[in-house]
Amino acid sequence: MSHKVHITDTLTKNKVPLETIEPGIVKMYVCGPTVYNYIHIGNARPMVVFDAFRRFLEFVGYKVIMVQNFTDIDDKIINEANEWGVDWKTVADTFIAEYFHDAHLLGVRAANYHPRTTDFVEDIVEAVKRIIENGYAYPVENGDVYFSVRKLPGYGKLSGKNPDDLRAGARVDISDAKKDPLDFVLWKSAKPGEPKWESPWCAGRPGWHIECSVMSQKLLGDMFDIHGGGEDLIFPHHEDEIAQGEALTGKPPAKYWMHNGMIIVRGDKMSKSLGNTFMVREAVRKYGKDGVKIFLLSKHYRSPMEFSDEILSDNMKAATRVHNTLKRFTEKYKYPLVPKEDTEMKEYIDKFVEALSDDFNTPIALSIIFDVSKELNKAMDSGDDQRALKMYHLIKRVFGPVLGIFDAEIVTTEISSDIVDNVIQKVIDLRTEFRKQKQYDLADKVRNTLLEAGVKLLDTPEGTKYEIVEGEK
Ligand SMILES: [Zn+2]
Incomplete structure (x- = not known):
């Protein structure tokens, strides 16, 4: 390799040489989407960045093993399912298929593994049991299980947040059974009608953070090279993954942490909750x-x-x-x-x-x-x-x-419909001009030529309109 690859590690906040755990192999886990909607440009940034980074690592000689998960059970998925009157799995399956459609549009290669949370529930239950046995988590009366942040010195090291400051700013809910406002949920009880899985504590489902700890460990081992994702995941998601990893194995799950910045729309982060998203398929069609x-x-x-x-x-x-x-x-x-x-x-x-x-x-x-x-x-x-x-x-x-650019023979840009509209209108104007000058032969020729191209002209009292009749002949 002609140049040593350096990356900025979010944990140490330094630019460091990439020294992989096994020589020549990069094991990388990148957090994927919660599948309840189409992918927007904000979601696409980590997809494109880490896909290109993976291609580059391969180019300089590494073998890369990449995992990207799908969070396929979550409140948002359940809400979406209720709204449509379907079950959660239909929503998840639909948007996983749509994810691959959009990834294909972007020329983003599939990862080596795309694990889904609900395929790992048994492993998650085992991991939660072990965290409790190791003294880092506790079940409460209703069957929820919480991670005990206070038990783990060094919590906050990835995000640079101080637990005491976080506690001072935390909202305390009286109904909360947590021992500490910073404790986060590993297993949560199902509300009536919600999907649920059996566990020693209650029928319920995993908390969000534990899924990535378990799936990364199962597929890449106790410690892998790079954990990636958007910087909005640093706290609490990745901070909590480090805590869980340390509670499970005594060491952090990843050697390096890489985070991409956010996409900003007129001063705000692009996000579904702010309603300022631009979908990938729309963007690819337009640009x-x-x-x-x-x-x-x-x-x-x-x-x-x-x-x-x-x-x-x-x-x-x-x-x-x-x-x-x-x-x-x-x-x-x-x-x-x-x-x-x-x-x-x-x-x-x-x-x-x-x-x-x-x-x-x-x-x-x-x-x-x-x-x-x-x-x-x-x-x-x-x-x-x-x-x-x-x-x-x-x-x-x-x-x-x-x-991952300039690699297709066919440019995927569809000509903007505005341009098509404009061109057809100009041709219609030309035909109108011929008719005014009584050059009916030429006017008919224009009409027939357009028809051959799949554009049918309709002379109406409001002027000439057109419709696309492609394939009708
Ligand atoms: Zn994750």
Whole structure:
């Protein structure tokens, strides 16, 4: 490996060299979605960032074992199920399928494992039993089981929060059976009508945090290399995962913690609860897969990033410029062969790897791709075929696949319906003009040509309208 990979570890707050537990293997767990709705751009950031990071690790020679869970039982899923009059599993199954649809639209590869909480309930019950036996948890009268935060020195180390400050600010509910306001639930009793699983304490279901501890341990072992997710999961979710891991095995579950920043919409975090979300499928339709991915990789993963139509449109234009350059190349050279690597190519690859090795600096990596795309155009302008071939190869077969961009022959951007609408209207205006000038032959020709293209014109008292009759013939 030409450059040692460095990452910023949220736990130590330092940029550190990645030293894996087993040489050459990276075991990575990334928290996945609670499946009760479609994926929005805020959810897509960790998907795209960690998928690209995984591709990069593979590029520099690591074998990566990646796990991403689905939280398939939760209050929000139950509420959604009640609203639709279906059971929780129908909601979960639906949105897991929709997740994979959106991941496919984004070109995000499936993880090696996608465990679902409800497939691990027995293991979760066993883990809760062990945490109680080890003295870190207690059941209360109604059968809920709480983790005893006070028993664990060092709680708060990931988020940098001080337990005493947290206690002072905690809301105390009189009905709460917790011994300490910071104690969090490991197992909760089912309310009437809620889905439930048997346990020694009561029929109920797991608390949220314990699922990730159990599934990561089952699939990756007591300690794995990298735990990732959005920074909104640092507290309490990941803090509590560390507590549970230490209560179970005496050590934290992961060696390094990586967190991506939030997507900001006009000053607020993009989230379902604030109602300011933009769905992935809508974004891909509007800005193209590569436009959306360039947007998500255009800022360093740890920084917050602003979402707006203007920014996404710029990213789409940047993607289109590169696509057009690649297309220009393939139209000119039908069978681009793999060029022999030379010093210039090696320099570009080194710079690219260096940027990504430095805490996965995707903005710099993207700027290298845009530079190479400009060089490709220049080489084609000047007829330097060999150089053009090298530049094409770098984008298409080296850099693109590492970031998961420019890897499809077909651009997934559907032309915006606004543009289509505009073009058809212009043609209609042209036909109207012909009719005014009594050039009926030409007017009919326009009408028939549009019909062949699947657009049927209807002359109405309010003017000419159209409908799409694609495939009718
Ligand atoms: Zn999690």
